[in-house]
Amino acid sequence: MDKKQVLLQKIQENIKEYCDHYFDFSFNPENPKVHLHEPTTGSDEIYAAVETMLSTYTTMGKKVRAFEKQYADYTKTQYGVMSNSGSSANLLAVATLANPFTPDYLKPGDEVLVPALSWSTTIWPLIQHQLVPVLVDCDINDFNLDLNKLEEAISPKTRAIKLVHVYGNPCNMDAIMSLAKKYNLFVIEDCCEAMGSFYDGKPVGSFGDMGNFSFFFSHHISTLEGGISVTSNFDLAETMRILRAHGWSREADEHQKYVKMYPEIDPRFIFINVGYNLRPTEVNAAMGQHQLPKLDALIDNRRETAAFYLKQFAKYEEFFQFQRETPKGKHVWFGFPFILKDNTPFTVKEITTFIQAHHIETRPIIAGNMARHPALKMYPHRISSNLNNADIVMKKGFAIACHHAIDQNAREYIASIIDKFMQPYATQRNKKTKECYA
Numbered sequence: 001m002d003k004k005q006v007l008l009q010k011i012q013e014n015i016k017e018y019c020d021h022y023f024d025f026s027f028n029p030e031n032p033k034v035h036l037h038e039p040t041t042g043s044d045e046i047y048a049a050v051e052t053m054l055s056t057y058t059t060m061g062k063k064v065r066a067f068e069k070q071y072a073d074y075t076k077t078q079y080g081v082m083s084n085s086g087s088s089a090n091l092l093a094v095a096t097l098a099n100p101f102t103p104d105y106l107k108p109g110d111e112v113l114v115p116a117l118s119w120s121t122t123i124w125p126l127i128q129h130q131l132v133p134v135l136v137d138c139d140i141n142d143f144n145l146d147l148n149k150l151e152e153a154i155s156p157k158t159r160a161i162k163l164v165h166v167y168g169n170p171c172n173m174d175a176i177m178s179l180a181k182k183y184n185l186f187v188i189e190d191c192c193e194a195m196g197s198f199y200d201g202k203p204v205g206s207f208g209d210m211g212n213f214s215f216f217f218s219h220h221i222s223t224l225e226g227g228i229s230v231t232s233n234f235d236l237a238e239t240m241r242i243l244r245a246h247g248w249s250r251e252a253d254e255h256q257k258y259v260k261m262y263p264e265i266d267p268r269f270i271f272i273n274v275g276y277n278l279r280p281t282e283v284n285a286a287m288g289q290h291q292l293p294k295l296d297a298l299i300d301n302r303r304e305t306a307a308f309y310l311k312q313f314a315k316y317e318e319f320f321q322f323q324r325e326t327p328k329g330k331h332v333w334f335g336f337p338f339i340l341k342d343n344t345p346f347t348v349k350e351i352t353t354f355i356q357a358h359h360i361e362t363r364p365i366i367a368g369n370m371a372r373h374p375a376l377k378m379y380p381h382r383i384s385s386n387l388n389n390a391d392i393v394m395k396k397g398f399a400i401a402c403h404h405a406i407d408q409n410a411r412e413y414i415a416s417i418i419d420k421f422m423q424p425y426a427t428q429r430n431k432k433t434k435e436c437y438a
């Protein structure tokens with residue numbers, strides 16, 4: 001082994017020793033705490049990042065390309081275009097559909113259907129491209145787009161659907177793709193909460209024209225920050241590669257075509273479109289290469305935790321409603337949402353304050369109804385029918401952790417705290433039942 005190899009081995013061993021010692025995210029009964037998220041990355045990913053930095057090849061290159069292929073294979077698509085966040089993946093997908101390189105591209109004023117229960121950067125790229133978001137209500141059972149309201153929302157100006165697989169629960173893609181076919185609509189899947197989710201045995205992200213994923217810290221796997229768009233359409237992938245990096249042709253598969261077309265321009269700097277800089281780094285990709293093979297096992301734990309919660313809290317069905325897994329779908333539980341039913345004798349604030357006082361973190365379900373946030377009010381948009389269910393999710397919903405590191409001790413602790421909060425209400429109910437039989 002040369003000196004370099006010896007040093008790298010020492011670094012690797014030290015990182016492993018550090019992580020073995022300090023990276024324990026299991027539940028500690030002495031100091032009970034349940035964070036909404038814990039790191040999915042460990043010594044393999046940290047060493048891969050450090051080794052990449054030491055190599056000095058850190059800006060987008062071979063590792064990004066390799067990870068794109070690995071991710072496209074996982075999603076059973078042809079191409080992956082990695083970027084620096086899920087929001088950037090969403091931006092690239094919209095920018096590409098609204099780009100003159102795309103046949104019959106989206107034009108200013110065209111309408112795009114989006115769920116009201118979505119994320120800010122599901123919607124903002126539409127506004128940034130002078131498209132008109134049309135907000136559609138969610139179904140109160142699976143939290144995804146209400147399929148009846150979706151069809152009702154279609155107007156002669158509608159050109160696309162940008163859906164979200166909410167909290168990792170896949171949309172009914174049979175229904176959505178047949179609607180898209182009927183009305184000749186583009187489909188972008190925002191899969192940022194749904195990595196590893198399947199519908200009818202097919203990975204989410206592989207149904208629409210493009211599927212976008214996030215590798216932010218809190219997601220199913222992480223590259224720190226990071227995102228990827230997948231597609232099986234070569235032209236869309238190629239335009240995304242061009243728009244991702246300044247609008248130059250350098251990373252396009254067909255770069256040589258442009259070199260021949262513009263012999264008078266330096267081949268390194270041929271700007272063939274109007275682009276951004278949304279590139280990831282080799283460090284992100286190196287981490288992703290180690291993360292992806294772990295994804296399915298990480299998801300298994302999320303599903304086990306969700307199954308535990310559903311069983312445990314079934315006794316409170318009079319008070320809570322839970323998200324229903326889509327038939328034919330594999331839900332990957334980005335978190336575990338609760339909705340307080342009508343006439344529940346306590347508020348979201350009361351229950352979340354109690355839970356949080358016991359060091360169990362909570363949060364809103366995504367950010368509720370995006371139509372109720374101030375930003376959208378400044379820009380043209382349309383609200384189709386009512387958004388009653390998205391309002392319910394916003395006003396009466398909250399979520400707790402359902403991540404890969406929740407172990408049986410954490411599950412039981414959470415169950416015990418919720419039982420403690422529910423005790424007076426459950427007692428009241430028992431009393432009433434007894435009175436009925438008296």
Ligand SMILES: Cc1ncc(COP(=O)(O)O)c(C=O)c1O
Nearest residue numbers: 085086087119164192193214216
């Ligand atoms: C539905 C949805 N879309 C997009 C994003 C943005 O991803 P990122 O944080 O990587 O930009 C998120 C973030 O959680 C999300 O939930």
